[in-house]
Amino acid sequence: MDAANALDPAALERLRKLGGDKFAGDMVALFLSYGGQKVAEAEAARQAGNLAGVASAAHALKSSAGNVGAVQVQQLAAQAEQSAKAALGDAVAADVAALARAFADLRPRLEAEQARLQTKALQDSAGGLG
Amino acid sequence: MRILVAEDSPLNQQVALKQLEKLGYQANAVLDGSQAVEAHTRTPQDIILMDCQMPGTNGYDATVIIRDREDALAAAGAPVKRVHIIAMTANSEADNRERCLAAGMDDFIHKPVQLPELEAVLRRAFSDRAAARQMDEIIDPVVIAGLRQLRLPGKPDPLVEFIDLFLREAPSRLEAMSDAVAQNDPTSLTRVASAAAALKGSAGNLGARQLAALCEEIEQTARNWLLPDTKPVIQRARQEFERARTVLEKIKTG
Numbered sequence: 001m002d003a004a005n006a007l008d009p010a011a012l013e014r015l016r017k018l019g020g021d022k023f024a025g026d027m028v029a030l031f032l033s034y035g036g037q038k039v040a041e042a043e044a045a046r047q048a049g050n051l052a053g054v055a056s057a058a059h060a061l062k063s064s065a066g067n068v069g070a071v072q073v074q075q076l077a078a079q080a081e082q083s084a085k086a087a088l089g090d091a092v093a094a095d096v097a098a099l100a101r102a103f104a105d106l107r108p109r110l111e112a113e114q115a116r117l118q119t120k121a122l123q124d125s126a127g128g129l130g
Numbered sequence: 131m132r133i134l135v136a137e138d139s140p141l142n143q144q145v146a147l148k149q150l151e152k153l154g155y156q157a158n159a160v161l162d163g164s165q166a167v168e169a170h171t172r173t174p175q176d177i178i179l180m181d182c183q184m185p186g187t188n189g190y191d192a193t194v195i196i197r198d199r200e201d202a203l204a205a206a207g208a209p210v211k212r213v214h215i216i217a218m219t220a221n222s223e224a225d226n227r228e229r230c231l232a233a234g235m236d237d238f239i240h241k242p243v244q245l246p247e248l249e250a251v252l253r254r255a256f257s258d259r260a261a262a263r264q265m266d267e268i269i270d271p272v273v274i275a276g277l278r279q280l281r282l283p284g285k286p287d288p289l290v291e292f293i294d295l296f297l298r299e300a301p302s303r304l305e306a307m308s309d310a311v312a313q314n315d316p317t318s319l320t321r322v323a324s325a326a327a328a329l330k331g332s333a334g335n336l337g338a339r340q341l342a343a344l345c346e347e348i349e350q351t352a353r354n355w356l357l358p359d360t361k362p363v364i365q366r367a368r369q370e371f372e373r374a375r376t377v378l379e380k381i382k383t384g
Contacts, residue, residue: 011242018245019148030141059183063220064139066242 006106011069012113021124025117028110031068035061039103042080046096054084054092058099068110072102132173133157136166136189137181137218142241146179146218149248163192170196175213177255180235182219182226189217190233197234207279209272212262214255218243268370269377273337293378296332300371303329307348307364311357322360323352329367338374341367 015024038057045053058081065074080095133155137143143159150157157179160166164187166178178196180189187195193215204210217230220241227238236258239251277289303325310321330345344367351360 014244015145018145018152023148027141027145030144034139034141056183056185059220060139063181063183063241064141066220067141067145 006070006072006102007109007113008069008071011067012117015067016117020121021117022121025114025121028068028114028117031064031070032107032110032114035064035070035073035103036107038064039100042096043100046092051084051087051092054096055081058084058096061099061103070106070110073099073106076102131155131177132175133177133179134166134169134175135159135179136161136163136184136192137179138162138184139181142181142218142243146243146248149243149245152245153249153252155252163187163189163195166192167195170213171199174211176211176259177214177216177252179216179218179239182217182221182230189235190229193230193233193235204275205278207275209275214258216251216255265377265380268338268340268373269381270337270339273335274381277336290382292336293382296336297375297378299332300329304364304368304371307360307367311361311364314357319352319355319357322357322364323349326352326360333374336374336378338370338378341370341374344370 012024012028015027018024019027038061042054042057042061045051045057058077062074062077062081065071065077076095076099080092080099083091083095133150135143135146135150135157137146137159138161143161147157147159158169160169162184163180166180166189167187169175170178180193182189196213196215200210200212214237215235216237216239217235218239218241219226219230230238237251237254239247274289277292280288306325307322310318310325326345326348330342330349333339333342333345344363348360348363348367351363
């Protein structure tokens, strides 16, 4: 999967429909902070040779990523979780690195989406006031 | 309707709460399995949406703890409302469903949770609960819980014996009533009244309240010399007995 379709726009649209622009923007922000923390945990666990820690952090990412449509991160997290559970040392290192890269690549796009959603939310509430 | 969401990812938690809000439910959320057990112990929930993989006590273990407590309460004779537990899982392995059911979960939903799937899984939960409520109206669970208390270690379960005896005897009592009405002779009224009184007693002992009430009606009608009027009530008692039989068979097999 290339970076161009790393993000499924339908998921963000679903969040907007569910709770509006502000809610969708908040969920993207939450994924960036929570997901960033889990990527860091996966990397730290990998360095410490703690495979259960890698599997747990990767699982948390896999389970959350679908909500914002971060499909590539979701796939790579699933892969990292599997190789950590199977105790495939070399694969774990490569998978965690790929996961961290995909998350870092996706970050600016999600930040842009978040900014766009927040601006829309502000405009809507300003429009509602005026 | 009390709904609890047990989910460690703040993102999944907030999305689930928003989805429930959209469907008209105000739910509460906790971050792991032991908090879910605590919250449910403090305030009994109707439905728990349980993430399977959480740090600390995971969803499978939390479910086992909750089910063990329900079983212990039931064994001690307390009436127990079984909470409906829906697993939320990000795993797609086929055996995952088996693991959820083995832990005592009732249903299963995939992550990311989508609104239509959530609505469907809740609809199934409500129809299960409605069926349970209906069963409680046919056979009073408090009476059954009381009979369960009579069990002694190493002895056959008296509840099972009571149920078997009732299921064997009740049809002949109903038959005796119908025969007496059909024969319409000078002994008919007494025969109907005494069969109805006997069935009323054994139905009441097993918590079959509606059946007992119908038998009371048959008995009183017969004692008032109104033999033909007992006929439709006996028919209703037969139907109620069939409902009671279904519920009692379920209680017997646990």
